[in-house]
Amino acid sequence: MNTHRIGIIGCGDFLRWQADSLKDSKTVRVAALYDLDRTRAQEFSRQLGGRVVADPNAIFADKSIDTVALFVPPWVRKSLFLKAAAAGKNVIATKPFGSTAAECQAMSAAAANTNIKAGILYSRSGDNFMEAVKDLFASGRLGRLALY
DSSP states (O other): OOOOEEEEOOHHHHHHHHHHHHHHHHSSEEEEOOOOSHHHHHHHHHHHHOOEEESSSHHHHHTTOOEEOOOOOOHHHHHHHHHHHHHTEEEEEESSSSSSSSHHHHHHHHHHTTTOOEEEEEETOHHHHHHHHHHHHHHTTTTOOOOO
């Protein structure tokens, strides 16, 4: 079984929601964490392992890290994504992928040109409650969903 070593950039709410899954994973190991608020990165380092780095470039430069998790707001994601792709790192990001269609296209092109794998996590996919709500609205028993 392959183990993926990840570097996490952004230690806010999204990482808090993912922390238990990362702790329980048999295939993912946190190698490094970065956040503008160093104390948050240190707290997650205690929970998940991995070292705290002072700059995201340390994650891009680390040859042992194969995947970068960009748990940052979409308006700062593009430059980090492009650096990760240039370093040959696979990327996991949160939704929305980018702030504009042009940013999304640039990141998609970078992934294709560097032959990395990139994906978007959407934590409500597969969530039992959200799937039940979706099925309820799809059944028509409640009428038509007008706004979500």
